[in-house]
Amino acid sequence: MKQLLLLITAFVLSVSAYAQKNGVISGKITDQDENFSLPGATVRLSEGNKYTVSDQIGDFEFLNVPAGTYTVEVLYLGYQTQSQQVVVEEGKNTTVNFVLVSGSETLDEIVVVGDALRGQARAINQQKNNSNITNVISSDQVGRFPDSNIGDALKRVPGITMQNDQGEARNIIIRGLAPSLNSVTLNGDRIPSAEGDNRNVQMDLIPSDMISTIQVNKTLTPDMDADAIGGSVNLVTRATPNGERISATLAGGYGPIRDKGIYTAGLVYGNRYFDNKLGVVLSGSYNNNDFGSDNIEADWTQDDFGNVYVKEQQIRKYDVQRIRRSGSFAIDYKFNDYNTIFASGIYNWRDDRENRFRTTYDDIDPLYNGEQIVGYTGVVKRETKGGIDNSRNKNRRLEDQRVQNYSLRGEHLLSPKLDLDWGVNYATAKEFRPNERYIEFEQEDLPFGVDLSNMKKPYVTTTGEDPSLMEFSELTENRDYTKESEFGAKVNIRFPFSVIEGQKGRLRTGLRLRLKDKTRQNNFYAYEPQGDLTLADVATSYWGGDGFNPGSQYVPGIYASAAYLGGLDLNNPALYDSESDPSEFLAVNYEAKENIFAGYVRWDQDFNSKLSMIIGARIENTHIDYTGNRVLDEEELEGKIENTNSYTNILPSVTFKYNATEDFVIRAAFTTALARPNYYALAPYINNIASDTEIIAGNPDLDATYSYNFDLMAENYFKSVGLISGGVFYKNLQDFIYTYSNNQYTSVDFANDFPNQADNPVPVGEQWTFIQSRNGDNVDVYGFEVAFQRQLDFLPGFLRYFGVYVNYTYTDSKAKGISDEDGNERTDVTLPGTAPHMFNGSLSWENSRFSARASANFTSDYLDELGADEFSDSYYDKQFFLDINASYKITKNLRIFAEAKNLTNQPLRYYQGVSNRVKQLEYYEGRYNLGLKFDF
Numbered sequence: 001m002k003q004l005l006l007l008i009t010a011f012v013l014s015v016s017a018y019a020q021k022n023g024v025i026s027g028k029i030t031d032q033d034e035n036f037s038l039p040g041a042t043v044r045l046s047e048g049n050k051y052t053v054s055d056q057i058g059d060f061e062f063l064n065v066p067a068g069t070y071t072v073e074v075l076y077l078g079y080q081t082q083s084q085q086v087v088v089e090e091g092k093n094t095t096v097n098f099v100l101v102s103g104s105e106t107l108d109e110i111v112v113v114g115d116a117l118r119g120q121a122r123a124i125n126q127q128k129n130n131s132n133i134t135n136v137i138s139s140d141q142v143g144r145f146p147d148s149n150i151g152d153a154l155k156r157v158p159g160i161t162m163q164n165d166q167g168e169a170r171n172i173i174i175r176g177l178a179p180s181l182n183s184v185t186l187n188g189d190r191i192p193s194a195e196g197d198n199r200n201v202q203m204d205l206i207p208s209d210m211i212s213t214i215q216v217n218k219t220l221t222p223d224m225d226a227d228a229i230g231g232s233v234n235l236v237t238r239a240t241p242n243g244e245r246i247s248a249t250l251a252g253g254y255g256p257i258r259d260k261g262i263y264t265a266g267l268v269y270g271n272r273y274f275d276n277k278l279g280v281v282l283s284g285s286y287n288n289n290d291f292g293s294d295n296i297e298a299d300w301t302q303d304d305f306g307n308v309y310v311k312e313q314q315i316r317k318y319d320v321q322r323i324r325r326s327g328s329f330a331i332d333y334k335f336n337d338y339n340t341i342f343a344s345g346i347y348n349w350r351d352d353r354e355n356r357f358r359t360t361y362d363d364i365d366p367l368y369n370g371e372q373i374v375g376y377t378g379v380v381k382r383e384t385k386g387g388i389d390n391s392r393n394k395n396r397r398l399e400d401q402r403v404q405n406y407s408l409r410g411e412h413l414l415s416p417k418l419d420l421d422w423g424v425n426y427a428t429a430k431e432f433r434p435n436e437r438y439i440e441f442e443q444e445d446l447p448f449g450v451d452l453s454n455m456k457k458p459y460v461t462t463t464g465e466d467p468s469l470m471e472f473s474e475l476t477e478n479r480d481y482t483k484e485s486e487f488g489a490k491v492n493i494r495f496p497f498s499v500i501e502g503q504k505g506r507l508r509t510g511l512r513l514r515l516k517d518k519t520r521q522n523n524f525y526a527y528e529p530q531g532d533l534t535l536a537d538v539a540t541s542y543w544g545g546d547g548f549n550p551g552s553q554y555v556p557g558i559y560a561s562a563a564y565l566g567g568l569d570l571n572n573p574a575l576y577d578s579e580s581d582p583s584e585f586l587a588v589n590y591e592a593k594e595n596i597f598a599g600y601v602r603w604d605q606d607f608n609s610k611l612s613m614i615i616g617a618r619i620e621n622t623h624i625d626y627t628g629n630r631v632l633d634e635e636e637l638e639g640k641i642e643n644t645n646s647y648t649n650i651l652p653s654v655t656f657k658y659n660a661t662e663d664f665v666i667r668a669a670f671t672t673a674l675a676r677p678n679y680y681a682l683a684p685y686i687n688n689i690a691s692d693t694e695i696i697a698g699n700p701d702l703d704a705t706y707s708y709n710f711d712l713m714a715e716n717y718f719k720s721v722g723l724i725s726g727g728v729f730y731k732n733l734q735d736f737i738y739t740y741s742n743n744q745y746t747s748v749d750f751a752n753d754f755p756n757q758a759d760n761p762v763p764v765g766e767q768w769t770f771i772q773s774r775n776g777d778n779v780d781v782y783g784f785e786v787a788f789q790r791q792l793d794f795l796p797g798f799l800r801y802f803g804v805y806v807n808y809t810y811t812d813s814k815a816k817g818i819s820d821e822d823g824n825e826r827t828d829v830t831l832p833g834t835a836p837h838m839f840n841g842s843l844s845w846e847n848s849r850f851s852a853r854a855s856a857n858f859t860s861d862y863l864d865e866l867g868a869d870e871f872s873d874s875y876y877d878k879q880f881f882l883d884i885n886a887s888y889k890i891t892k893n894l895r896i897f898a899e900a901k902n903l904t905n906q907p908l909r910y911y912q913g914v915s916n917r918v919k920q921l922e923y924y925e926g927r928y929n930l931g932l933k934f935d936f
Contacts, residue, residue, distance in 0.1 A: 080102075120789075149168060159175045187235070194403060229674065299311055309376075338412065381473060449461040476525065518594075619648065653670060745769060907924075
């Protein structure tokens with residue numbers, strides 16, 4: 001280690017001594033009208049093929065410039081080109097700043113007429129000048145759509161679809177690849193997951209107004225974390241402004257599904273102090289939405305005679321309140337032209353309160369006349385979900401989620417030929433569900449009528465249901481807690497290195513450390529009242545079918561009221577017997593530690609003024625240490641199982657960029673990436689359930705999925721701020737992960753799979769069902785995407801204020817190495833999450849005072865989860881959303897806006913096997929907002 005440090009020190013000193021003969025040119029690029037920083041600007045020197053691109057805060061830098069006089073030129077789509085002359089001195093940093101004017105010298109009048117186009121210009125310039133294939137959305141663009149959270153904003157991006165929860169976009173799918181195959185970062189640092197099973201980042205947790213820029217990286221470069229097979233979404237928070245900035249938002253809305261209000265507020269303040277050396281920005285956001293959903297669900301089966309019928313149906317009414325609070329800060333201090341430090345932090349806190357009233361027609365058994373079904377019998381269950389009556393739960397199930405991220409980083413110019421940056425960050429995500437309660441009553445042996453004439457809406461009825469005969473079934477309270485934390489550190493150095501005389505070249509190398517901890521600690525208690533109890537004996541609530549979105553024939557009915565459930569004194573032994581229920585938590589609790597060490601080399605080389613290349617490799621070592629439980633028959637803890645593992649991945653990549661013209665860019669890339677298995681899939685637990693002859697187990701020997709990726713993209717940019725693009729992609733995923741199920745599992749199979757387990761739960765001669773995550777063989781994913789966005793400024797009169805934004809993505813896949821429950825390999829299986837067709841479109845009109853936009857989003861149906869066979873496969877059905885919004889500038893600084901979301905009342909729909917067998921059908925209705933926004 002000492003020799004390595006001495007070698008690095010000697011190298012730095014030698015480079016510094018040599019570079020003193022040269023100098024540095026640096027500066028900042030801002031907008032004249034609003035004093036905003038302009039990222040993604042092309043900055044050129046007058047001599048040779050020397051250029052650079054401004055960063056996220058508008059800064060640029062030329063290293064190793066020989067002493068002399070130069071002309072610096074700045075090009076930015078939608079703005080006039082500017083140039084300045086500078087004199088470079090040996091060993092010094094020459095500063096030159098640019099203030100750009102909107103408009104183009106080649107046009108008769110200014111093109112950028114509205115605020116939205118300024119934001120679009122910032123995004124398009126970054127996308128054009130990025131080295132890899134990306135899509136960029138600025139905060140101004142996000143603000144032009146009625147998107148309250150980052151997930152809703154992301155679904156506008158080509159190749160992205162979102163899985164919804166309670167009507168809001170939550171889990172991200174990029175180019176047909178499931179959330180577990182993608183990554184989400186905040187200012188380049190990975191965001192931990194608040195979910196217990198997986199690595200998914202809940203995109204509906206972060207308000208859209210807390211983010212300055214969204215960068216969707218569809219190809220990776222060696223300096224980026226490798227765990228992003230589908231892509232990496234980087235959320236960039238607000239940077240410090242170039243002068244005083246005050247922005248405030250106040251809005252109120254209406255949710256018709258529960259006739260409740262929506263309340264939103266936001267505030268941003270930023271300024272610079274001490275001769276502009278210190279910059280500070282503070283942001284806050286608040287959103288309170290009291291809404292709900294109407295839902296029906298069904299579970300289908302097939303008997304030995306080929307009859308298909310519903311074995312269970314549910315009617316669900318949800319009442320939900322979501323309160324988001326978010327605060328962030330960013331600070332930078334510029335010591336001098338050579339050293340700057342940055343600090344930032346964001347805290348997101350969401351309370352999700354929920355009551356669910358569920359009627360279940362369960363254990364539906366057919367009555368036969370020969371092979372024909374002539375009737376059904378079953379059980380009716382009525383369950384209320386809620387929480388304790390206190391100031392936090394308020395008689396509802398409370399899901400308290402908090403994600404926070406803090407970072408400190410520095411940028412240092414060590415010499416005219418060498419710069420260094422470093423960063424450390426700490427992030428946590430946790431989900432806490434305290435005092436979550438359920439109470440259920442049931443009545444058995446009832447005759448059922450099952451109407452399957454419309455299998456998209458099966459309808460189960462019964463006679464003889466009576467609250468006085470509906471007996472107490474269960475009363476429970478649980479406390480669920482999940483926490484993930486990550487500490488990260490990184491250091492990078494960069495210096496010029498070119499093998500072609502007169503052409504730009506640059507070498508980067510760096511190290512990365514990520515230390516991750518995750519734990520799930522759930523607990524669960526069951527309660528039995530002293531004495532008999534029926535539904536007729538408790539305080540109840542009743543809801544009829546009028547206005548119920550799936551149809552008025554579905555009547556939720558009568559339930560124990562939420563207030564009754566919340567007010568129960570469960571800790572009073574005179575009223576209730578209590579008992580811990582280990583079957584609900586022993587097998588799911590686990591602890592995980594992951595240490596990731598990475599290093600990379602990246603070489604950027606220009607061959608001429610048109611063709612450039614990035615080549616390099618990344619190496620990542622992953623060390624895991626997991627602890628799970630071995631559970632006997634769901635309830636008895638036999639012991640803990642610990643497992644450690646370590647593996648190393650080498651990830652080469654090469655990217656080419658060809659500027660055919662100033663505005664026509666072609667990119668081609670071969671990259672590699674990986675996806676680590678979900679946390680719970682790796683946990684070394686074994687849950688043998690003798691009563692069901694079933695074993696469910698984790699798999700600590702899972703391999704990370706490794707992907708080879710090929711991309712080709714062509715983009716043509718319009719000077720009037722727009723683009724048309726098209727590209728193809730292909731991915732080959734090795735060792736992808738799926739859920740393996742085997743209903744012919746024997747004691748020999750267990751001994752082979754778990755050689756270190758002395759006790760074999762499978763009796764000799766018996767066959768059990770075994771479920772476990774396993775690696776499949778490989779998956780081919782391929783597709784293409786096209787996009788077009790432009791202001792129609794070539795049209796006459798008011799038509800020139802129209803703008804069009806459309807994109808379409810096609811994706812297909814084929815998976816190999818997947819077996820059904822009988823051990824037979826399944827053919828013609830697609831990768832879950834691969835939506836074949838995705839479309840976004842919007843039509844806008846904007847002048848200097850008024851803007852309006854209609855936006856559409858369509859995703860076709862796709863396989864969501866593989867079952868044991870084709871009959872039980874689960875599909876996410878197609879969706880079409882239509883949203884509109886408009887705003888009007890009352891004064892230069894004050895705007896009024898209106899928004900309407902989900903005008904199509906698009907339900908969340910799953911189906912089982914074939915499209916007419918509904919599995920879930922949930923409606924949310926539209927949402928409407930009206931507000932004021934102040935900018936100074």
